[in-house]
Amino acid sequence: MNLQDALLVSVAAVDHSRMRPEVQAFVVNGPLPDWEADGEEIDRRCDQLDAIAKPVTGEEAQALVGCFGPDDCYGVAWALLHLIETGPNPVLTSEPAPDANEWQHTLWARIVNSGLAPLTLTSKPIGVSGAIGLVIGAWRAWSDRWRVLGLAIRP
Template sequence: MRPEVRVFVADGPLPGWDTDDDEEIARRAEQIEAISRPVTVEEAQALDTCFGPDDCYGVAWSLVHLIETGPGPVPPVTRPGPSSGVWQQTLWNRWRNGDLPDDDRTS
């Protein structure tokens, strides 16, 4: 795993709307931009653990787009369960509604 991905993952989940730390939000957005595309499967899986409680003023969408640069349906490759977060469900829905033939998808 590349160092810039390790640093992002080590900083944990993105902050939520209730944070009053604009610098932290900007720093996390800059971290995402510093990660060159595409990401590997391992990196995508690690990045998937970094979603916070909400969209972090749009930063979570940047994380979604970064994860989607990985090869294939990473993550997830199976339907998220009821306890999965909204962002894992979002990734699943976006992958599921893509242009892959149904037989190439895991349901």
Template sequence: MRPEVQAFVADGKLPDRDSDDQEELERRCDRLEAISAPVTADEAHALAACFGPDDCYGVAWSLLHLIETGPGPLPPVPPPEAHATEWHHTLWSRWGDEDLA
């Protein structure tokens, strides 16, 4: 996995839009922009774990689009749990393989 992906993933989930930590938001945006497309399947799966509870001022959409640059078909994604965020449901609808669930 490339160092720029590791750095983004190491920061964990994206903050929610209620966060008042502008510095963290800027750091996350900078780290996301440092990742060049396309991503590998392993990178895509690692990045998928970084979605927070909401769109994080649109950063989540940028993350989703970066993940979608990965090779296809991507390995199956487990179905989202009942309490999963909108992002996990979106990934499932785009990546999921119901036959393997």
């Protein structure tokens, strides 16, 4: 069982009655869909995320960490990450396992970069090249989506 599966099991086992209904609804729907999902599903999850008022509580942030999907879901994962960061920090207190979701690793790197957690021998802060890689990856994702929709993208 990887870290994301363990988080989902722990999220399901925890009493979420103190969480706001909007957060409960988002968490119950599980991880974000991947790029292969239809636009309606992505829009629905986007609307759910937009309905959550900032800041989130520590309990809500912990539950939301388990909602990252396999990719950036056309930028929705970034919105989720930023929402999680509005809660008490650090939401992660230890480095994710090597097989954990890439978004949990990104969240951990941001925690380390901000000085909220110590840099360990295995944790790698996101430097300039890492940030550039994330921007290029997001550009490619959007450009692929637009191409599917029949829109021409020129860099």
